[in-house]
Amino acid sequence: MAPPPASSSTGPLAIVRTPADLRARVAAWRKEGLRVGLVPTMGALHEGHLTLVKRARELADRVVASVFVNPTQFGPNEDFSRYPRDEAGDARLLAGAGCDLLYAPGVEAIYPPGFTTTVDVGPVAVPLEGHFRPGHFQGVATVVTKLLLQALPDVACFGQKDYQQLAVIRRLAADLDIPVRIEGVPTVREADGLALSSRNRYLSAEERQQAVAISRVLNQLRDTLGDGSRPVAPAITQATETLTAAGFTRIDYVAVVDAGTLAPLERVDRPARALVAAFLGRTRLIDNLALGPGA
Ligand code: AMP
Numbered sequence: 001m002a003p004p005p006a007s008s009s010t011g012p013l014a015i016v017r018t019p020a021d022l023r024a025r026v027a028a029w030r031k032e033g034l035r036v037g038l039v040p041t042m043g044a045l046h047e048g049h050l051t052l053v054k055r056a057r058e059l060a061d062r063v064v065a066s067v068f069v070n071p072t073q074f075g076p077n078e079d080f081s082r083y084p085r086d087e088a089g090d091a092r093l094l095a096g097a098g099c100d101l102l103y104a105p106g107v108e109a110i111y112p113p114g115f116t117t118t119v120d121v122g123p124v125a126v127p128l129e130g131h132f133r134p135g136h137f138q139g140v141a142t143v144v145t146k147l148l149l150q151a152l153p154d155v156a157c158f159g160q161k162d163y164q165q166l167a168v169i170r171r172l173a174a175d176l177d178i179p180v181r182i183e184g185v186p187t188v189r190e191a192d193g194l195a196l197s198s199r200n201r202y203l204s205a206e207e208r209q210q211a212v213a214i215s216r217v218l219n220q221l222r223d224t225l226g227d228g229s230r231p232v233a234p235a236i237t238q239a240t241e242t243l244t245a246a247g248f249t250r251i252d253y254v255a256v257v258d259a260g261t262l263a264p265l266e267r268v269d270r271p272a273r274a275l276v277a278a279f280l281g282r283t284r285l286i287d288n289l290a291l292g293p294g295a
Contacts, residue, residue: 011095012091012095013095013100014100015104016101016102016103017103017105017109018105019105019109022101022103022151023150023151025101026064026153029062034060034062035059035060035154035155036060036061036062036152036155037056037059037062037064037155037156037157038147038155038180039052039063039065039099039156039157040065040066040068040143040147040156040158041066041067041068041090042067042068042069042070042083043068043069043085043086044083044084044085044086044090045093045198046188046196046197047188047196048159048195049065049093049159050093050094050096051188052157052185053065053097053099054097054098055185056155056156056157056183057098059154059155059157060153060154062101063098063101064099064100064153065099065101065103066103066104066105066147066151067087067103067104068103068104068105068143068147069083069085070139071107071111072111072135072139072142072143073135073143074136074139075135078133079202079282084198084201103147103150103151110143110146117142118138118141119138119141119142119172119176120138120141121141121172121175122171124168124171124261124262125137125168125171127255127262128164128253128255128262129277129286130164131253132252132253132277137165137168140165140168140169141172144172145176145178148173148178149178152179152180154180154181155182155183156169156181156182157183157185158182158185159185159188160185161187161195161196161286161287162286163273164262164275166184169182170182187287189215192215193212193215193216193219194208194211194212194214194215195214195285195287197285199283199284202282202283203280203283204281206247207247207281207283210246210247211280211285213243213246213248214278214287215287215289216242217243217254217276218276218287218288219289220235220238220239220242221235221236221239221254221291222289222290222295225256225272225274225291225292226268226291226292227268228268228269228292228293230267232256232264232265232266232268233266235256236255236256239254239276240254243278248278248279248280249280251278252278252279252284254274254275254276255276256273256274256291257272257273257275258271258272258273259272259273268291268292270292270293271294271295272292273288273289273290274289274291276288
């Protein structure tokens with residue numbers, strides 16, 4: 001049986017802010033023979049993040065969540081400065097979900113003066129988000145590599161909500177021989193299908209209604225294309241029109257790709273993923289769904 005959590009679920013959560021303090025905590029657990037799980041986040045936590053914490057608790061004896069709004073993964077015209085921040089609220093939610101330690105470093109703890117190294121994982125980071133958010137995955141890959149090496153967890157949990165990000169992280173962990181299990185956790189959704197996201201709080205009441213169109217078109221793509229009998233291209237055109245009609249102001253992509261390589265498919269004749277990125281006003285939403293064999 002797994003040992004009880006380090007803190008009671010109602011007590012205040014311990015917080016560390018430097019790699020050295022994080023390492024000291026984790027080293028003490030390791031000395032006791034405990035398995036450690038890591039859940040990297042940017043805060044503004046919701047039930048999706050807490051599901052990652054619960055999954056990490058199933059796979060490890062102690063769980064560290066990190067909250068770090070990583071400046072290097074935001075483009076110059078993106079929402080870094082207005083990204084929601086609520087450390088006290090996050091700490092309460094994490095404690096309730098069974099988290100043992102919050103790692104909340106400042107920017108200078110992660111990127112001290114003189115820092116220049118970046119991690120570039122190559123092809124899997126190039127299309128889709130990589131195309132529309134230049135530099136984004138280099139920022140993600142670099143910070144996740146640092147977090148994995150700082151915490152040295154046995155397992156790290158990431159959401160399938162950010163499907164390409166998960167593929168990028170699997171690649172870097174394998175390529176850099178980081179001895180960690182990367183666990184992909186299914187997307188947590190609202191009752192109407194909208195994927196939970198910290199950015200949903202930017203949506204007006206009307207946009208919140210319109211947002212559900214993303215999960216609807218993903219379900220339609222799965223139903224239309226999943227048995228491999230129909231070509232992908234017309235279904236993508238149809239899905240794009242549906243999003244435009246629903247009020248999306250800019251559609252970065254609607255794509256159906258190989259689930260492993262993320263290469264575009266003409267027909268769903270193998271495990272695949274449908275992915276959407278689109279704007280409602282200033283708010284960019286992304287979502288994805290498995291389709292094809294095994295889905
Ligand atoms: P973020 O704070 O947005 O960087 O997300 C931190 C982690 O939570 C990432 O691994 C995300 O994929 C994951 N995540 C975000 N939203 C959801 C969701 N609705 N369901 C499951 N995981 C999620």
